[in-house]
Amino acid sequence: MTHETQPTLAVVGSTMIDLVAYAEVLPEDGETLLGEKFQMGFGGKGANQAVMAKLMGAEVAMVNCLGDDDYAQMYRKNFADYGINTDHVYTAPGASGVAPIWVDGQGHNRIIIIPGANHALTAQQATAAIEALAPLQVVIGQFEIPQEVTAAGFAAAQKFEATTVLNPAPASALCPALLAVTDWLIPNEHEFALLAGSEPSDTALLSFATQTATRLLVTLGEAGVALAVDGEVIRLPTTRVEAIDTTGAGDAFVGAFAYGLAAGLAPVAAAQLGMDRATDSVTKLGTQSSYAPLSPR
Numbered sequence: 204m205t206h207e208t209q210p211t212l213a214v215v216g217s218t219m220i221d222l223v224a225y226a227e228v229l230p231e232d233g234e235t236l237l238g239e240k241f242q243m244g245f246g247g248k249g250a251n252q253a254v255m256a257k258l259m260g261a262e263v264a265m266v267n268c269l270g271d272d273d274y275a276q277m278y279r280k281n282f283a284d285y286g287i288n289t290d291h292v293y294t295a296p297g298a299s300g301v302a303p304i305w306v307d308g309q310g311h312n313r314i315i316i317i318p319g320a321n322h323a324l325t326a327q328q329a330t331a332a333i334e335a336l337a338p339l340q341v342v343i344g345q346f347e348i349p350q351e352v353t354a355a356g357f358a359a360a361q362k363f364e365a366t367t368v369l370n371p372a373p374a375s376a377l378c379p380a381l382l383a384v385t386d387w388l389i390p391n392e393h394e395f396a397l398l399a400g401s402e403p404s405d406t407a408l409l410s411f412a413t414q415t416a417t418r419l420l421v422t423l424g425e426a427g428v429a430l431a432v433d434g435e436v437i438r439l440p441t442t443r444v445e446a447i448d449t450t451g452a453g454d455a456f457v458g459a460f461a462y463g464l465a466a467g468l469a470p471v472a473a474a475q476l477g478m479d480r481a482t483d484s485v486t487k488l489g490t491q492s493s494y495a496p497l498s499p500r
């Protein structure tokens with residue numbers, strides 16, 4: 204059944220200013236190469252997911268910490284332009300998060316994140332924010348802020364019966380306290396390999412979903428997605444397109460999928476929404492700049 208009112212969703216997560224260099228071939232150690240173009244944009248896995256959920260039609264609040272630099276002011280304006288609630292976007296002394304990114308001629312990326320103020324968000328702030336924003340249908344988290352902070356936000360969310368969605372990116376071990384308050388776990392195949400220690404075969408998916416007591420969805424790039432839910436594996440293929448920049452495609456998926464869940468869609472229908480938005484995003488440059496303001500199907 205779908206919700207008749209606007210779905211409400213919060214992201215406890217990161218903001219980064221993306222500094223993206225595009226070059227046909229990326230440099231080797233000690234090499235200098237001529238690139239094609241440079242683009243500065245708004246990124247961070249958390250903020251990207253928040254923007255996509257907002258573009259899909261959700262009411263979205265961001266829970267985050269920015270620095271006290273010019274990037275922070277730019278980011279606040281960006282959130283305001285999208286109509287994202289920033290009542291719980293705090294300020295800490297020092298630099299905001301930045302992400303130098305290299306994208307090659309095939310659209311593949313390499314990213315370094317410098318978290319800066321993202322790591323100043325506290326568990327107390329995350330808890331208070333979610334309590335103030337409740338009721339919410341869905342709360343999303345990632346690994347670009349400390350896991351104990353996300354765990355605090357998720358614990359508060361579950362008290363109000365919100366569904367928690369964890370995108371364990373960038374790849375890292377998952378702390379038990381955060382896993383305990385995670386309903387949906389959405390790694391890509393590399394993150395799944397690190398967490399589960401295996402390829403995403405049907406057996407491995409079912410076993411990891413049981414072991415973690417989560418609803419599991421693994422994104423597989425051009426191979427689509429695999430869901431392990433209620434003892435069954437469902438694989439959904441994706442549409443092939445010519446990719447020019449894959450940066451932020453995973454976040455487009457998570458934001459649109461979470462919107463779908465918040466809107467009351469079944470997981471497979473929500474995953475299809477996510478794949479549509481992720482596929483569209485890889486045909487355009489940048490992260491948030493590649494997200495088209497489309498309505499859900």
Ligand code: RIB
Nearest residue numbers: 219246247248302451490
């Ligand atoms: O997933 C893409 C994002 O990862 C980029 O926007 C960058 O900021 C890093 O967080």
